[in-house]
Amino acid sequence: MDKRTGLMQVAMRLFIEQGFHGCSVQEMARHAGMATGSFYRYFSSKEELIRQLYRNSMQHICDIVFQHVDLERTCFASYRQMWFNGCQGIQNHADVMLFKDLYERSPFFSAEDRAWTRQKWQPLDDFFQRGIDQGLFRDMPACLLGALSLATVQCVQHEHKFYDFELTDSLKEHMAEASWQAILVSPSSLSGREQ
Amino acid sequence: MDKRTGLMQVAMRLFIEQGFHGCSVQEMARHAGMATGSFYRYFSSKEELIRQLYRNSMQHICDIVFQHVDLERTCFASYRQMWFNGCQGIQNHADVMLFKDLYERSPFFSAEDRAWTRQKWQPLDDFFQRGIDQGLFRDMPACLLGALSLATVQCVQHEHKFYDFELTDSLKEHMAEASWQAILVSPSSLSGREQ
Amino acid sequence: MDKRTGLMQVAMRLFIEQGFHGCSVQEMARHAGMATGSFYRYFSSKEELIRQLYRNSMQHICDIVFQHVDLERTCFASYRQMWFNGCQGIQNHADVMLFKDLYERSPFFSAEDRAWTRQKWQPLDDFFQRGIDQGLFRDMPACLLGALSLATVQCVQHEHKFYDFELTDSLKEHMAEASWQAILVSPSSLSGREQ
Amino acid sequence: MDKRTGLMQVAMRLFIEQGFHGCSVQEMARHAGMATGSFYRYFSSKEELIRQLYRNSMQHICDIVFQHVDLERTCFASYRQMWFNGCQGIQNHADVMLFKDLYERSPFFSAEDRAWTRQKWQPLDDFFQRGIDQGLFRDMPACLLGALSLATVQCVQHEHKFYDFELTDSLKEHMAEASWQAILVSPSSLSGREQ
DNA sequence: GATGAATGAGGCTTCATTCAT
DNA sequence: TATGAATGAAGCCTCATTCAT
Numbered sequence: 001m002d003k004r005t006g007l008m009q010v011a012m013r014l015f016i017e018q019g020f021h022g023c024s025v026q027e028m029a030r031h032a033g034m035a036t037g038s039f040y041r042y043f044s045s046k047e048e049l050i051r052q053l054y055r056n057s058m059q060h061i062c063d064i065v066f067q068h069v070d071l072e073r074t075c076f077a078s079y080r081q082m083w084f085n086g087c088q089g090i091q092n093h094a095d096v097m098l099f100k101d102l103y104e105r106s107p108f109f110s111a112e113d114r115a116w117t118r119q120k121w122q123p124l125d126d127f128f129q130r131g132i133d134q135g136l137f138r139d140m141p142a143c144l145l146g147a148l149s150l151a152t153v154q155c156v157q158h159e160h161k162f163y164d165f166e167l168t169d170s171l172k173e174h175m176a177e178a179s180w181q182a183i184l185v186s187p188s189s190l191s192g193r194e195q
Numbered sequence: 196m197d198k199r200t201g202l203m204q205v206a207m208r209l210f211i212e213q214g215f216h217g218c219s220v221q222e223m224a225r226h227a228g229m230a231t232g233s234f235y236r237y238f239s240s241k242e243e244l245i246r247q248l249y250r251n252s253m254q255h256i257c258d259i260v261f262q263h264v265d266l267e268r269t270c271f272a273s274y275r276q277m278w279f280n281g282c283q284g285i286q287n288h289a290d291v292m293l294f295k296d297l298y299e300r301s302p303f304f305s306a307e308d309r310a311w312t313r314q315k316w317q318p319l320d321d322f323f324q325r326g327i328d329q330g331l332f333r334d335m336p337a338c339l340l341g342a343l344s345l346a347t348v349q350c351v352q353h354e355h356k357f358y359d360f361e362l363t364d365s366l367k368e369h370m371a372e373a374s375w376q377a378i379l380v381s382p383s384s385l386s387g388r389e390q
Numbered sequence: 391m392d393k394r395t396g397l398m399q400v401a402m403r404l405f406i407e408q409g410f411h412g413c414s415v416q417e418m419a420r421h422a423g424m425a426t427g428s429f430y431r432y433f434s435s436k437e438e439l440i441r442q443l444y445r446n447s448m449q450h451i452c453d454i455v456f457q458h459v460d461l462e463r464t465c466f467a468s469y470r471q472m473w474f475n476g477c478q479g480i481q482n483h484a485d486v487m488l489f490k491d492l493y494e495r496s497p498f499f500s501a502e503d504r505a506w507t508r509q510k511w512q513p514l515d516d517f518f519q520r521g522i523d524q525g526l527f528r529d530m531p532a533c534l535l536g537a538l539s540l541a542t543v544q545c546v547q548h549e550h551k552f553y554d555f556e557l558t559d560s561l562k563e564h565m566a567e568a569s570w571q572a573i574l575v576s577p578s579s580l581s582g583r584e585q
Numbered sequence: 586m587d588k589r590t591g592l593m594q595v596a597m598r599l600f601i602e603q604g605f606h607g608c609s610v611q612e613m614a615r616h617a618g619m620a621t622g623s624f625y626r627y628f629s630s631k632e633e634l635i636r637q638l639y640r641n642s643m644q645h646i647c648d649i650v651f652q653h654v655d656l657e658r659t660c661f662a663s664y665r666q667m668w669f670n671g672c673q674g675i676q677n678h679a680d681v682m683l684f685k686d687l688y689e690r691s692p693f694f695s696a697e698d699r700a701w702t703r704q705k706w707q708p709l710d711d712f713f714q715r716g717i718d719q720g721l722f723r724d725m726p727a728c729l730l731g732a733l734s735l736a737t738v739q740c741v742q743h744e745h746k747f748y749d750f751e752l753t754d755s756l757k758e759h760m761a762e763a764s765w766q767a768i769l770v771s772p773s774s775l776s777g778r779e780q
Numbered sequence: 781g782a783t784g785a786a787t788g789a790g791g792c793t794t795c796a797t798t799c800a801t
Numbered sequence: 802t803a804t805g806a807a808t809g810a811a812g813c814c815t816c817a818t819t820c821a822t
Binding site: 414415426427429430435 | 795
């Protein structure tokens with residue numbers, strides 16, 4: 001594996017466990033099996049590594065969430081796929097999602113990041129907007145539809161810090177449907193479901 | 196105002212803006228209008244201040260959310276009140292909620308904090324559990340009902356970092372009802388509403 | 391008891407246990423049952439307290455060692471009395487002797503202290519010098535006779551830090567005689583003993 | 586010369602002159618010709634340096650004192666050699682002996698140090714014990730025989746802080762014999778001397 | 781290219797001393 | 802007179818970054 005990639009993986013894990021300042025360049029280099037100075041062959045500064053980690057993580061998350069999803073089709077099937085994809089993120093790529101969470105609450109998070117990230121999620125916003133326009137979803141800012149539905153994946157991950165539970169397939173199914181109900185104009189209707 | 200309280204307010208704001216390590220004891224003391232050493236008359240260490248800020252913040256949030264709520268009555272009215280209370284938190288006490296978010300993702304967050312916080316939210320868990328027992332709410336771990344409903348208040352606050360929108364009363368009403376639909380066994384039913 | 395005296399006793403004990411810098415003015419005042427600021431009513435500075443403690447301790451030690459001793463009479467009886475007095479110091483006034491030891495090895499110990507202390511021990515130097523002049527003691531600088539004989543009381547106290555033993559009367563008697571033999575011109579002779 | 590060794594030498598000298606707290610890490614580093622932070626490449630903390638200085642000093646002292654001494658042979662020749670070795674310590678390695686003195690009276694001196702040091706001097710204790718068993722030395726705890734005889738080397742060094750005298754060979758010879766007399770059962774006898 | 785010793789600014793904390801009450 | 806809050810200099814230590822080898 002690429003040394004640079006190894007460095008990023010090590011760093012992400014350590015940042016999550018110990019915070020951005022709890023993990024020094026020395027420590028990262030040591031964990032990645034290189035000398036301190038070699039770090040700067042891959043990243044011009046610690047901050048640059050952090051910023052790149054965020055971009056990579058966010059890209060990774062989008063890739064996961066949008067995987068196998070036809071965002072053009074505003075229906076439950078698409079949403080359900082994203083929900084399951086998100087759950088897969090929790091289960092198989094927890095680090096990436098925790099890092100995103102960490103970064104977005106840190107002083108590293110900049111206006112530029114904000115714009116970049118918004119753009120990454122634009123397809124999802126469009127998805128919600130189309131649903132609104134079609135009278136399927138409640139009429140409110142698209143971002144709030146997101147907050148009420150798909151964003152709860154993050155809430156679920158966060159709850160894991162307090163409670164122990166297992167994310168079974170049936171639970172995922174249940175929650176996917178539940179969060180879908182939140183944003184429908186006429187809950188319980190079959191609207192948007194594939195019939 | 197109490198100097199200790201002033202220190203905590205200053206610290207909370209600076210921590211949110213600059214992170215735990217981005218804000219030095221000297222800076223906090225200066226902003227609070229005292230000499231560096233005086234900090235230690237009020238807190239035995241920077242870490243102690245941080246931990247106390249969390250406990251205070253969490254207590255504050257619980258107080259806000261549970262205000263005027265009859266948690267014994269498992270119905271929409273109670274839930275709606277909590278939702279509106281949460282929105283009030285976003286609007287009038289944003290710092291407190293952002294700080295909680297920051298702390299829970301930091302290495303300061305300990306097993307002890309976890310237990311303490313769980314206990315603080317116990318009444319809410321009971322609220323959800325009763326709803327489950329009554330056949331009103333979907334049958335899943337109570338904490339996940341929380342993640343699907345009330346926890347979205349935090350999502351809404353987080354969206355504010357990316358999008359500009361105004362939390363009008365009608366929007367709050369709309370979202371309160373939307374998130375309520377997510378957890379109902381039979382969405383759209385009037386179950387649980389006061390008739 | 392005098393508050394000033396109490397302060398000195400507390401300070402001496404704490405200095406021995408924790409070193410001069412291991413014990414703050416705050417701590418001393420607290421242990422002596424007074425407010426921090428009150429310390430400065432009794433001593434103009436921490437250093438002044440330390441210096442006075444040394445003078446007091448040294449005076450105290452001289453008083454103990456010379457007690458009931460007729461230094462004019464250069465004989466074993468006088469020496470034995472001093473030895474026993476020194477042992478009493480070890481047993482009943484350990485703090486004072488340990489403090490002297492501490493101070494004389496610290497940077498507080500000044501040329502002025504040196505002169506003052508020499509003067510305090512002058513009677514003992516004279517005692518040894520007279521013995522030399524009488525042909526009773528070995529011919530060497532009086533201070534070295536002291537080092538070979540009475541000073542071993544301090545060595546005995548220091549050994550206590552490494553070994554456990556009890557200073558019985560018979561042991562004291564034994565050591566008094568032993569150390570006396572070291573300085574006699576003709577060891578084992580009865581010279582100087584009271585017959 | 587090794588930078589680490591240079592640091593230790595500088596530190597030992599400064600500690601003796603200014604006490605453990607009178608000499609900062611910055612000062613030591615500066616005197617050793619390095620930046621403050623570089624200190625921590627060689628020692629994990631100031632305290633660790635201090636502890637290692639003690640162990641080194643004590644080892645050094647033992648090496649000096651026991652040099653060319655056949656401790657198995659309980660006789661004046663062996664003792665005289667140790668005495669002269671000790672005097673050599675005073676004259677050529679004063680720092681080491683003063684540091685030992687300083688440390689053993691400081692709060693750094695621990696139970697572990699005590700045990701370690703006792704073990705280092707075990708050969709000397711055995712020397713004295715054998716002399717007791719042979720009826721050569723006075724019957725008292727071996728450590729006290731040490732306090733009455735060889736330990737006076739330290740007393741002599743301490744007297745140097747108060748009095749000026751020169752340690753001539755004849756003086757050393759004189760004192761070696763004198764301190765030997767102190768511990769003999771029958772002073773003045775030729776017992777133990779090589780005939 | 782890789783190394784890791786070296787740098788020194790900056791952070792947390794302590795503490796002797798002052799002074800308003 | 803007694804108090805104890807307040808001060809701020811100074812100490813220990815960490816760490817991002819540089820650079821000679």
